[in-house]
Amino acid sequence: MSHVGEQVEVGHVGSPGVGRFERVVLPHLSAGFTLAMYLTGNKADAEDAVQEAILRAVRYFSTLRDEDARAWFLTIVRRVCFTAYRTDRPQGTDMMSIDAAGPQLVDHRDQPDVAAERMQVQQRVRAAVDQLPPLLRETVVLRELQSCSYAEVAAVTEVPIGTVMSRLSRARARLAVLLNDVVDFGDVA
Amino acid sequence: MKERLDLGRAVREALPAYEASSSLQAWALEEARKFDLQSLPQPEPLSHPLRSRGWRLSHWPIAASLVIAVAAGWGAGVLWPGSRITSVTNATTSELVDAHVRSLLPGHLVDVESSDRHTVKPWFAGKTDIAPTVIDLSDKGFPLLGGRLDYVNGHTAAVLTYRRRGHTINLFIWRTSPDEPSDGSFAVRGYSLLHWSTAGLGLWAVSDAALSELEAFQRAYMQ
Numbered sequence: 001m002s003h004v005g006e007q008v009e010v011g012h013v014g015s016p017g018v019g020r021f022e023r024v025v026l027p028h029l030s031a032g033f034t035l036a037m038y039l040t041g042n043k044a045d046a047e048d049a050v051q052e053a054i055l056r057a058v059r060y061f062s063t064l065r066d067e068d069a070r071a072w073f074l075t076i077v078r079r080v081c082f083t084a085y086r087t088d089r090p091q092g093t094d095m096m097s098i099d100a101a102g103p104q105l106v107d108h109r110d111q112p113d114v115a116a117e118r119m120q121v122q123q124r125v126r127a128a129v130d131q132l133p134p135l136l137r138e139t140v141v142l143r144e145l146q147s148c149s150y151a152e153v154a155a156v157t158e159v160p161i162g163t164v165m166s167r168l169s170r171a172r173a174r175l176a177v178l179l180n181d182v183v184d185f186g187d188v189a
Numbered sequence: 190m191k192e193r194l195d196l197g198r199a200v201r202e203a204l205p206a207y208e209a210s211s212s213l214q215a216w217a218l219e220e221a222r223k224f225d226l227q228s229l230p231q232p233e234p235l236s237h238p239l240r241s242r243g244w245r246l247s248h249w250p251i252a253a254s255l256v257i258a259v260a261a262g263w264g265a266g267v268l269w270p271g272s273r274i275t276s277v278t279n280a281t282t283s284e285l286v287d288a289h290v291r292s293l294l295p296g297h298l299v300d301v302e303s304s305d306r307h308t309v310k311p312w313f314a315g316k317t318d319i320a321p322t323v324i325d326l327s328d329k330g331f332p333l334l335g336g337r338l339d340y341v342n343g344h345t346a347a348v349l350t351y352r353r354r355g356h357t358i359n360l361f362i363w364r365t366s367p368d369e370p371s372d373g374s375f376a377v378r379g380y381s382l383l384h385w386s387t388a389g390l391g392l393w394a395v396s397d398a399a400l401s402e403l404e405a406f407q408r409a410y411m412q
Binding site: 179 | 197200201220222283
C-alpha cells in the first residue's frame with residue numbers, strides 16, 4: 001500500500017516525470033558497461049548483464065530515492081554480474097585480450113622507446129588488475145577508474161566504508177607485488 | 190628503471206573505460222522511453238485549470254478514437270476487447286514481457302532455428318521435462334521460426350517462436366504450478382499476453398501484436 005504512494009511521490013521528484021528514466025539512468029549506461037566488462041571479462045556477458053540490469057532498473061525504478069542514480073544503477077549491474085554470470089572464473093582464462101582493450105594513452109611527444117616502455121607498463125598494470133580477485137578488482141575499478149567516492153563504492157558493493165578501504169589497501173598491496181619490477185608504489189612497496 | 194606511480198594514476202592510465210555499443214545504447218533508449226511514456230504523471234485535478242484544460246484538449250483525439258473504435262466494435266458485432274484486458278503487473282506477466290523483449294535482441298531469439306517441427310521438437314527432449322506440441326502454422330499465417338529455452342519466474346520454459354506480419358510471437362510453455370494465474374489476456378507495458386492452460390501445461394503467448402492476433406494464433410495452435 002505504501003508502495004503506491006511512494007511511487008507517485010518519486011515520480012514527481014524534480015520537474016516533470018516525462019523522460020525521467022532516460023534522463024536519470026541512461027547517462028550511466030557506459031559506466032555500467034565498464035563495470036560489467038571488468039567483472040565478467042568479456043563483451044558478450046557484459047552486454048547481457050547491462051541489458052538485464054536495464055530491465056531490472058525499469059522494474060525497480062521507484063526504489064531510486066536520492067539523486068545518486070549512478071551508484072544505484074551500478075549496484076544493479078554488479079548484482080546481475082555476480083548472480084547471473086561467473087565472475088569467479090579461474091585467473092587468466094577468458095579475460096579480455098589486450099587487443100580488445102581499446103586505444104591506449106600514448107603521448108606522442110615521447111621518444112619512441114619511452115612510449116613503448118609506457119605501453120609495456122600499462123599492459124602489465126592491466127594484466128595485474130585482471131588477476132585481482134573480483135571483490136578487489138571491482139573496488140579498484142570503481143574507485144580509481146570511475147572516480148566513485150568511498151561512500152559510492154560502499155553503496156555499490158554493499159559493504160561498509162571501512163571494508164572498501166581495507167579492500168583498496170589489499171588491492172594496492174597485491175598490485176605492488178605483481179608490479180614490483182615496473183612500478184614504484186612508494187609508500188607501499 | 191622504476192616509475193613512481195600512485196595506484197590511481199597507474200590504473201587510470203592503463204585501464205580503458207568502455208563505451209556501451211551503439212546497439213545497446215539504442216535498445217536501452219527505447220526501453221527507457223517506453224517506460225517513461227507509461228509513467229507520465231496523471232493529470233492533476235481541477236486545481237490547475239489551465240493544465241487541466243490543456244490535458245482535456247490534447248486527449249480529445251484519443252477520446253474520439255475510443256468512441257469510434259467502440260462503435261465500430263459494436264457494429265461488427267464483436268465485444269470491445271479492452272473490457273477483457275486486465276492490466277496486471279504481477280511477477281509472471283512482467284517477467285514474461287522481459288523475456289520477450291530480451292528475445293528480440295540480436296542473437297537471442299532462438300536456440301534451434303528451424304521451421305521443421307521434426308527438428309524443433311526433439312531439440313527440447315532432454316532439455317525440459319515437458320514435450321510441447323510443435324507445429325508450423327505457416328499455412329495459417331504464423332510461420333514457426335524455432336525454439337529456445339528460457340527461465341521465467343521460477344519456471345523452466347520451452348519457448349516456440351512464431352512470426353506474424355512483422356511481429357514476433359513467443360509462446361512460453363511450462364508445467365503448470367498451483368499458483369498458475371487463471372486463463373485470460375493481459376496488457377503489460379504495451380505488450381499483449383494471452384494465457385491458457387491445457388493438459389497440465391500453462392501456455393503464454395506474448396507479442397507486441399494486437400491481442401486479436403494472439404487470439405487467432407491461439408485458435409490456430411490449438412486446432
